[in-house]
Amino acid sequence: MNKSSESISYSTIHTSPDHEDDKFHEECGVVGVWTTQDAASLTALGLHALQHRGQEATGIVTYDGNFHIHRGLGLVGEVFADPQVIAKLPGGIAIGHNRYATTGATQLRNVQPLYGDFEFGGFAVAHNGNLTNAQLLRQSLVRRGCLFQSSTDSEVFIHLIAISLYSNVIDRFIDALKQVQGAYSLVALSKDMLIAARDPLGVRPLILGKLNQNKEKECWVVASETCALSSMGAEFVRDIEPGEVIIINDEGIRSIKPFHNISHRFCIFEYVYFARPDSIIENKSVYIARQKIGAELALENPVEADIVVPVPDSGVPAALGYAKASNIPFELGIIRSHYIGRTFIEPTDQIRNLGVKLKHSTNGSILKDKRVILIDDSIVRGTTSKKIVEMVRAAGAAEVHLRIASPPTRFSCYYGIDTPSKEKLLAHTHDIDEMCKLIGADSLGFISCNGLYKALEEKERNNEKPQYCDACFTGDYPIQLTDHDMNLTQNK
Numbered sequence: 001m002n003k004s005s006e007s008i009s010y011s012t013i014h015t016s017p018d019h020e021d022d023k024f025h026e027e028c029g030v031v032g033v034w035t036t037q038d039a040a041s042l043t044a045l046g047l048h049a050l051q052h053r054g055q056e057a058t059g060i061v062t063y064d065g066n067f068h069i070h071r072g073l074g075l076v077g078e079v080f081a082d083p084q085v086i087a088k089l090p091g092g093i094a095i096g097h098n099r100y101a102t103t104g105a106t107q108l109r110n111v112q113p114l115y116g117d118f119e120f121g122g123f124a125v126a127h128n129g130n131l132t133n134a135q136l137l138r139q140s141l142v143r144r145g146c147l148f149q150s151s152t153d154s155e156v157f158i159h160l161i162a163i164s165l166y167s168n169v170i171d172r173f174i175d176a177l178k179q180v181q182g183a184y185s186l187v188a189l190s191k192d193m194l195i196a197a198r199d200p201l202g203v204r205p206l207i208l209g210k211l212n213q214n215k216e217k218e219c220w221v222v223a224s225e226t227c228a229l230s231s232m233g234a235e236f237v238r239d240i241e242p243g244e245v246i247i248i249n250d251e252g253i254r255s256i257k258p259f260h261n262i263s264h265r266f267c268i269f270e271y272v273y274f275a276r277p278d279s280i281i282e283n284k285s286v287y288i289a290r291q292k293i294g295a296e297l298a299l300e301n302p303v304e305a306d307i308v309v310p311v312p313d314s315g316v317p318a319a320l321g322y323a324k325a326s327n328i329p330f331e332l333g334i335i336r337s338h339y340i341g342r343t344f345i346e347p348t349d350q351i352r353n354l355g356v357k358l359k360h361s362t363n364g365s366i367l368k369d370k371r372v373i374l375i376d377d378s379i380v381r382g383t384t385s386k387k388i389v390e391m392v393r394a395a396g397a398a399e400v401h402l403r404i405a406s407p408p409t410r411f412s413c414y415y416g417i418d419t420p421s422k423e424k425l426l427a428h429t430h431d432i433d434e435m436c437k438l439i440g441a442d443s444l445g446f447i448s449c450n451g452l453y454k455a456l457e458e459k460e461r462n463n464e465k466p467q468y469c470d471a472c473f474t475g476d477y478p479i480q481l482t483d484h485d486m487n488l489t490q491n492k
């Protein structure tokens with residue numbers, strides 16, 4: 001059996017006696033590296049570029065004959081700040097994970113990559129996405145004697161692999177994939193291979209890249225988004241396909257497609273908000289997609305005004321598209337501080353309110369006496385929009401027209417985007433006029449669902465066979481919500 005070493009950073013741990021963070025919806029970023037040495041540094045660089053996908057916790061597992069693990073709460077730059085930490089993660093293969101949990105305290109036991117010592121040796125897994133039958137599986141695994149160490153849905157992979165009756169690691173891994181429902185982009189590490197896998201619908205992104213640092217050995221990277229590649233000095237090879245499992249070992253790289261081919265449903269909200277704008281997903285630049293969404297929003301929701309102002313940073317590309325299409329000047333009427341985290345991760349409404357003010361300030365000289373079109377990517381609870389409209393008015397704007405670069409978010413996501421329960425979604429409980437009144441804008445307009453599809457696909461939504469997962473806007477959930485339907489998770 002291989003030895004494994006584990007270090008953890010406790011500096012920022014908060015414990016939560018009632019496990020209030022024990023929810024099963026997490027946004028995350030994953031990285032895998034197959035090279036000859038220094039895999040931990042490369043992984044940390046990749047995770048740093050994927051910081052927007054998860055800011056609460058991070059971890060890396062490497063292998064050099066033994067497994068080495070370091071996981072901690074905080075940003076990549078904090079958890080891996082000390083060169084001694086990276087020095088204790090030797091080896092040429094590694095996987096890493098950034099975690100973005102929901103409200104409440106984060107516990108170290110939920111920080112990934114998860115690691116286990118199996119019959120066949122050590123095995124580590126990092127998961128982006130959210131499983132929809134994890135609770136049901138967990139119940140039956142616990143009944144069979146599996147001892148869960150964390151409350152994250154991802155841990156079911158570990159136990160399903162452990163109890164699988166197949167003899168080799170790949171077959172066990174695929175056996176586990178065939179039992180889970182939901183969204184997953186996975187990277188996994190055993191003593192002699194790196195594995196990457198994407199769920200059959202391809203809800204979350206995952207890409208393959210190549211490192212050109214070594215002439216004797218082919219070196220590979222896997223990451224959630226292409227924006228990680230340049231930080232890692234890697235070149236883009238291709239998107240990992242929905243339903244594809246990639247295995248990298250000393251013999252090279254191979255691809256397995258263990259599932260029947262079904263229509264893909266990539267998450268449309270990755271284009272709207274979640275992915276980094278410099279990423280390319282399935283041959284589409286996220287930045288250009290957002291500009292096109294802004295242009296379509298201008299066509300659908302025109303209004304006479306003097307300036308177009310983005311809510312930074314997420315509203316910037318759409319506002320550029322809106323300004324260009326409407327021929328109204330683009331101005332930075334709101335300035336964002338980059339020195340605080342996302343307001344969304346703050347646990348209570350009161351703190352979230354304060355957070356919005358800390359994060360954004362108005363640029364009075366631009367806004368005074370102007371008719372302003374404010375552009376943001378989405379309205380979730382409405383906290384941000386309300387505060388921003390208030391601030392823009394206080395800065396002297398004559399009119400404030402709010403335009404949103406996505407349809408109203410009326411339904412919760414169960415596949416890995418952190419949205420609150422549907423009762424807390426402003427658009428679930430209010431119509432557009434009511435929302436406008438509550439937010440205090442002179443007018444409010446959203447892009448339509450078909451408008452969003454036209455911007456991305458140059459055609460409308462195919463209602464028979466939708467091109468994307470758009471459940472947060474339409475309530476059309478492409479993967480069964482088993483736990484939710486059986487009341488096994490907190491209902492959203």
Ligand code: AMP
Binds near residue numbers: 378379381383384417
């Ligand atoms: P809210 O204040 O709850 O309406 O949140 C809306 C703001 O949060 C928008 O400015 C979005 O850019 C951002 N946002 C939307 N969805 C998410 C998410 N899943 N995670 C973090 N931030 C989000």
